[in-house]
Amino acid sequence: MTKPATRIQKRNQAAILSAGLDIFSQYGFRGSTLDQIADAAGLSKPNLLYYFSSKEAIHAALLDRLLADWLDPLQALDAQGDPVREILAYAKRKLALSKDYPRESRLFANEILQGAPRIESILRHDLKALVDEKAAVIQGWADAGKIAPVDPYHLIFSIWALTQHYADFDVQVRAVLGDRAPYDGAAVFLDMLYRKLLTP
Amino acid sequence: MTKPATRIQKRNQAAILSAGLDIFSQYGFRGSTLDQIADAAGLSKPNLLYYFSSKEAIHAALLDRLLADWLDPLQALDAQGDPVREILAYAKRKLALSKDYPRESRLFANEILQGAPRIESILRHDLKALVDEKAAVIQGWADAGKIAPVDPYHLIFSIWALTQHYADFDVQVRAVLGDRAPYDGAAVFLDMLYRKLLTP
DNA sequence: TCTTGGTTTGACCAGATGGTCAAAAGGACG
DNA sequence: CGTCCTTTTGACCATCTGGTCAAACCAAGA
Numbered sequence: 001m002t003k004p005a006t007r008i009q010k011r012n013q014a015a016i017l018s019a020g021l022d023i024f025s026q027y028g029f030r031g032s033t034l035d036q037i038a039d040a041a042g043l044s045k046p047n048l049l050y051y052f053s054s055k056e057a058i059h060a061a062l063l064d065r066l067l068a069d070w071l072d073p074l075q076a077l078d079a080q081g082d083p084v085r086e087i088l089a090y091a092k093r094k095l096a097l098s099k100d101y102p103r104e105s106r107l108f109a110n111e112i113l114q115g116a117p118r119i120e121s122i123l124r125h126d127l128k129a130l131v132d133e134k135a136a137v138i139q140g141w142a143d144a145g146k147i148a149p150v151d152p153y154h155l156i157f158s159i160w161a162l163t164q165h166y167a168d169f170d171v172q173v174r175a176v177l178g179d180r181a182p183y184d185g186a187a188v189f190l191d192m193l194y195r196k197l198l199t200p
Numbered sequence: 201m202t203k204p205a206t207r208i209q210k211r212n213q214a215a216i217l218s219a220g221l222d223i224f225s226q227y228g229f230r231g232s233t234l235d236q237i238a239d240a241a242g243l244s245k246p247n248l249l250y251y252f253s254s255k256e257a258i259h260a261a262l263l264d265r266l267l268a269d270w271l272d273p274l275q276a277l278d279a280q281g282d283p284v285r286e287i288l289a290y291a292k293r294k295l296a297l298s299k300d301y302p303r304e305s306r307l308f309a310n311e312i313l314q315g316a317p318r319i320e321s322i323l324r325h326d327l328k329a330l331v332d333e334k335a336a337v338i339q340g341w342a343d344a345g346k347i348a349p350v351d352p353y354h355l356i357f358s359i360w361a362l363t364q365h366y367a368d369f370d371v372q373v374r375a376v377l378g379d380r381a382p383y384d385g386a387a388v389f390l391d392m393l394y395r396k397l398l399t400p
Numbered sequence: 401t402c403t404t405g406g407t408t409t410g411a412c413c414a415g416a417t418g419g420t421c422a423a424a425a426g427g428a429c430g
Numbered sequence: 431c432g433t434c435c436t437t438t439t440g441a442c443c444a445t446c447t448g449g450t451c452a453a454a455c456c457a458a459g460a
Binding site: 025026027028029030031032106109110112113114115116120123124127128131148150151153154155157158160161162164165166168169171172173175176177178185186188189192193196197199 | 225226227228229230231232306309310312313314315316320323324327328331348350351353354355357358360361362364365366368369371372373375376377378385386388389392393396397399
């Protein structure tokens with residue numbers, strides 16, 4: 001029996017979550033302050049705490065929303081599909097996530113860097129189970145000779161690393177590339193890399 | 201005419217830097233406190249401030265020490281050597297850095313995530329110059345047909361991403377792999393990946 | 401218009417945080 | 431032992447930080 005959120009509630013909650021994402025993704029949980037977030041959201045601190053009961057609550061809401069979207073692309077890897085195409089498509093989806101949701105990627109990176117205190121159990125259970133399942137699929141493809149015999153776990157790690165790098169290390173990438181756009185070259189490079197790696 | 205550091209100075213400065221590395225690499229600059237660092241170093245806060253004039257000073261000393269070691273492996277990439285062997289050796293050196301100095305890797309990651317306020321100019325100048333130089337070398341190898349025609353910048357990014365991932369996302373990697381050792385499989389995987397990618 | 405419930409705010413609080421300082425304690429060396 | 435310089439500490443401070451609360455403000459329906 002939860003009452004429907006009012007127009008103002010929706011607007012302010014969205015503003016707070018966006019502001020929280022800005023701040024938390026840059027400074028991590030401990031390094032972020034409610035004043036910063038309230039400022040970024042255009043609200044006073046007590047007003048912010050009217051919508052979320054604590055700093056923790058904002059962070060938790062963001063992590064919740066993140067984790068679903070984060071595991072989704074791997075979930076979609078289809079054991080019945082064409083192996084190389086499936087893996088390339090997964091890499092492409094992850095790269096698109098980095099491009100379109102870099103703040104979410106950095107929020108996740110910050111959480112992991114701090115030792116993942118709030119999501120370690122999710123990593124240990126949900127994430128591990130999902131990766132185990134998909135690794136078995138990839139191992140099956142390798143055993144059947146449909147792709148080159150690669151360690152499926154490190155293959156998945158490599159996709160995470162290569163795609164998230166462009167969001168997490170954005171500042172460094174741009175410092176090196178100057179005014180050239182990162183993501184076009186990245187897409188071409190990743191396509192070639194995985195095509196050559198996976199061809200038996 | 202700087203006086204030579206005493207035995208006690210050396211011991212305490214080393215303890216402070218190690219403690220600072222522990223804390224800063226986990227929580228970032230803003231999220232770390234002097235009390236935490238003093239605790240980890242086994243000193244009182246005023247005593248800590250007797251050796252380093254401020255929180256900033258500890259952090260700056262760590263970044264200084266880091267950056268030299270960080271650029272070194274790429275510097276060693278030899279235009280006269282065998283192309284594939286040189287690039288593989290670079291990847292191997294970076295992977296060894298991740299394995300042996302994970303705290304340094306995470307310190308760097310934290311700094312970049314926060315927008316690299318303290319090292320952006322170094323990235324823009326020193327790092328960019330070094331990468332430009334080595335990218336030209338790799339481009340030359342590609343043009344000469346000695347390696348496959350890959351974008352040298354994204355090749356270098358990929359080495360950074362793939363190696364640092366094991367240090368920066370250590371918690372996640374271990375959560376997925378369970379008790380299996382990450383670095384042995386990683387070395388084999390990276391070797392195969394770059395061998396297949398670079399073979400013309 | 402009045403009422404009612406959601407919304408916003410200023411003032412406030414306890415504890416944390418970066419940093420200071422004078423004084424005490426320790427070590428090395430004649 | 432006495433001296434001098436280094437090292438350590440307890441007490442302290444201003445500011446920041448997460449969070450509370452009562453009161454004021456506003457929007458919308460009766």
